[in-house]
Amino acid sequence: MSYTTPQRTLADWIRWTERHLRRAGLHFGHGTETALDEAAWLVGAALGHAPQEIEAHLDDRPTAAQLEKIRALVEQRIATRKPLAYLLKEAWFAGLKFYVDERVIVPRSLTGEFIQERFQPWIDPARVRRVLDLCAGSGCMAIACARAFPAAAVDAADISPDALAVARINIGRHGLEDRVRPIQSDLFAALATEHYDVIVTNPPYVAEAEMAALPPEHRHEPAAALVSGAHGLDAVTRILAEAAVHLEAGGILVAEVGGAAAALQAAFPDTPFLWLATETGDESVFLLTAEQLAAHSGR
Numbered sequence: 199m200s201y202t203t204p205q206r207t208l209a210d211w212i213r214w215t216e217r218h219l220r221r222a223g224l225h226f227g228h229g230t231e232t233a234l235d236e237a238a239w240l241v242g243a244a245l246g247h248a249p250q251e252i253e254a255h256l257d258d259r260p261t262a263a264q265l266e267k268i269r270a271l272v273e274q275r276i277a278t279r280k281p282l283a284y285l286l287k288e289a290w291f292a293g294l295k296f297y298v299d300e301r302v303i304v305p306r307s308l309t310g311e312f313i314q315e316r317f318q319p320w321i322d323p324a325r326v327r328r329v330l331d332l333c334a335g336s337g338c339m340a341i342a343c344a345r346a347f348p349a350a351a352v353d354a355a356d357i358s359p360d361a362l363a364v365a366r367i368n369i370g371r372h373g374l375e376d377r378v379r380p381i382q383s384d385l386f387a388a389l390a391t392e393h394y395d396v397i398v399t400n401p402p403y404v405a406e407a408e409m410a411a412l413p414p415e416h417r418h419e420p421a422a423a424l425v426s427g428a429h430g431l432d433a434v435t436r437i438l439a440e441a442a443v444h445l446e447a448g449g450i451l452v453a454e455v456g457g458a459a460a461a462l463q464a465a466f467p468d469t470p471f472l473w474l475a476t477e478t479g480d481e482s483v484f485l486l487t488a489e490q491l492a493a494h495s496g497r
């Protein structure tokens with residue numbers, strides 16, 4: 199089947215795209231986990247459909263112009279190894295659409311499912327008035343929290359002015375200027391007097407030595423969003439030391455630390471990390487209460 203065969207359906211073109219992506223040996227993991235999911239996202243986007251709408255359009259027949267779009271995206275994805283999200287300037291997180299470009303990582307944090315569950319049963323959603331998304335990047339977690347807790351004010355803190363520029367775009371697109379506040383801050387440095395019911399964070403956590411081994415797709419993301427010292431623990435160690443001061447009594451810290459989970463547990467064997475099981479079975483998101491964090495930092 200050549201890409202100039204307009205009588206084929208969307209389902210056929212998804213299979214065609216999947217074959218090309220798979221044969222090219224790409225890395226998936228920036229919003230999709232498989233060649234098929236990425237093919238469906240790519241083909242759907244070329245036709246203006248959100249990923250969750252594609253199923254209803256599988257029998258549609260793309261126009262020649264739409265096929266050209268599909269072909270161009272497949273070519274770019276393979277030639278550049280850029281994550282599809284950057285080519286489309288869109289990403290999906292917690293069921294919401296976000297603007298993204300190379301100033302931020304592609305949203306994919308495993309915290310998404312816990313945000314959508316409103317962190318139950320670990321906190322009563324009715325008491326959540328203030329949320330901090332620390333290391334906010336595109337603002338995806340801050341915005342998902344604002345949606346999950348309609349009465350809450352949310353701070354979105356990041357050290358990078360570039361990332362905050364993207365977060366501002368997303369805050370505007372979601373109409374949340376009155377409840378989500380972008381703040382430039384080196385972790386808690388600009389938040390000295392602030393207190394929260396929930397702090398959620400997906401900080402950098404890749405060890406320096408591991409950076410070179412990451413698939414090419416990761417090299418299009420800002421290095422400062424990924425790497426965090428020799429063992430990947432620099433940012434999270436500081437967060438653990440400082441979070442207690444910024445949490446209300448009964449508040450919680452929810453943090454993703456990816457592949458650094460084992461190193462973190464080994465570094466702090468007496469800290470009672472609660473590793474939250476995700477749908478995929480990963481154990482790389484931990485929860486600690488304000489009281490446990492106070493004990494951890496000796497406050």
Ligand SMILES: C[S@@+](CC[C@H](N)C(=O)[O-])C[C@H]1O[C@@H](n2cnc3c(N)ncnc32)[C@H](O)[C@@H]1O
Nearest residue numbers: 305307333334335356357358384385400402423
């Ligand atoms: C892994 S990304 C997470 C972005 C977003 N929360 C997400 O899940 O898509 C980490 C973010 O932390 C920011 N960052 C790195 N060091 C920081 C620091 N010392 N203080 C605040 N933000 C920092 C980076 O700019 C980057 O946007």
